[in-house]
Amino acid sequence: MTLTVLLLLTLLSGAVAAVAKENIAIGAKVVQSSTYDELADAEHAVDGNSDSHYLNGSCSHTNYEKNPWLRVELPSIYNITSVTITNRGDCCGQRIHGAQIRIGNSLNNNGNRNKLVALVGFLQKGATKKYSFKATEGRFVNIFLPGKEKILTLCEVQVFADEESVHLPENIAVGSRAVQSSTFNKLADAEHAIDGNSDSHYFRGSCTHTMHEKDPWWRVELPGVYLVTSVTITNRGDCCGFRIIGAQIRVGNSLKNNGNENKLVATVGNLENGAEKTYNFTAEGRFVNIFLPGENKILTVCEVKVFAGKNE
Template identity: 35%
Template sequence: MDFIICIAALVAAASANNFGQNIAQNRPTGSSSVFVNGVPPLTASSNLAVDGNFNSNFFSGSCFSSDVPANDPNPFWYVDLGSRVYVSGVTLTNRGDCCADRLSGLTIEVFEFNPTTSSETPEFCSMVIGGVALGQTVALSCSPMVTGRYVRIRKPAATDPLTICEVVVTGGKFKPTFTGVNPTNVALNRPARATSQFTFAATNLIASPGLAVDGNFDSQFVTGRSCFSSIIGDLTPTLYIDLGAYYYISSVTVTNRGDCCAERLRNIDVGILIKDPFKYLEFPHLCGTITGNVAGGANFTVNCFYPALGRFIKIQKTSMVDSNDLLTLCEVQVSGRFASHSEVTNKFVDDDVSRAMIANNEVPNNVENDDVDAAFEFDFNKDWQNLG
């Protein structure tokens, strides 16, 4: 099965990135419902899935289960990891005494904010289609890695409960290594997010933002399964890439879709942000634009007007010809050089956050403009310690 990899491979990959620990154990959890059995008395609460007990016998009291589908037709379970981290994979232990087929039809997603109240588009991690044996533990890789605080496992349109005996989440604070002054592609396998992601249910294809930085240049949208696309109805579709550190960006190269729809790669601004766009308002530094006429499957390089300092790449379609004029990209490569601590701290003299808040009428009366930039400087210093 494509979505299930052996545990040894996942552990080896996690160890190489210092991600060997389970960051979900005994963390706060929640779920859409909880199954309660009267005889013998048993409450299959959400916290049992992260208690460190891998006993797969349901009636031993260490497995989570949602209520029956009549009461909860779209069950979900989530864990709060406590802070924003990188998530490299999720390992699930199936029920062992019966009902193995319940661990199927699952989608695993990562949120910045609580999924019970958030309206954000989550980052896609992986799926479980089925075929997990009684009591078996399967490891699923988020490829590429994603970032967030909450991991959610959902089972839409369920015909039976969502039942899991243990969940292990691998990840943590990522410390990138820099092998040269001019890395070839600093966006490869970096976390990516978007304002929307296209789903092609007939082929189980989710055109998630991570596919734009997976190193796969196959430009066939369906068969290649390596292109990102926004959805119809997203009027300002935007893709964000977190480079994980601060660089002077010199160029951004985009690979166009090759099987059809080449004309969609048009009316696009490529910008560079210093601050996390999901936490701070900031005017991006414009690297360049893509106006159109890029051949199907071809690469198009936007050379920045001048090397711009930043950590986040913002690729946004600024206008649409019709509802089918989606933001569709098969790969994004970013070239730049690593910026030193002093180079980044010298940029704090700019007031992008303050100007953006004023422009958007977002400045509370009791908060000084400089407070927002000071908050970012504090976050930056913490990030830098994590990178070191």
């Protein structure tokens, strides 16, 4: 192998390493202040497609409104170092001027009061620009466009972070107090759903289980009031997975009707035996209930994890 070939291989390997930095926004949950039409979904801004022609269906688009915004909710907390934006290309490139990039862990004012890390200035139609800044910790990345009668359109938003910066969110349910409407037998304690063990075989002693009853429920009392952002449920695995269908996740600060009238944030659909599923939302509360309405029901959960952002 010649020296020239060796040098080329070295340069190529370096180039691969340089582009291997992962765009952590792809596939993340994304929401926006409003949606203009059927082509305008917020998810189009993180679909991995930078096509800047709006009618090709890969851009987000709000209504004309005051202070429009789009928020990317990352799966974990990262030290974010840059955000890349692709502007609309077929028209209207000037609309994005003045947009703010904000990063943090708070959902106060929909995240639009998190740290300001960059401002979007002049950006040509269809242009892609990278905004680099000092590493900023956060789970939420907002593109916020202040002003009256504004439209925010984004054809791609890419988010990059320090490679070793991920902070897995803490499951704040572990070690909390849990209660349930009834307890089937000595294997069925409510605390089994927050013991940190996701074993879904009931007879191994890490699942809850109520009696056959009307409207069974389970509740975890968190150590304080949090802005809860997701709940993960592990279903029973050795049998009877269908029993949990229709269960409601409710979050709030009231103990009226044992907490079962707090805000409904998600409903459990079909969940296979032993399956784990995460339900994403935002709701403030100290109490997280799993409530199963109906006659002659049994509620069994093998683990409930609760994750939250800062309640600022």
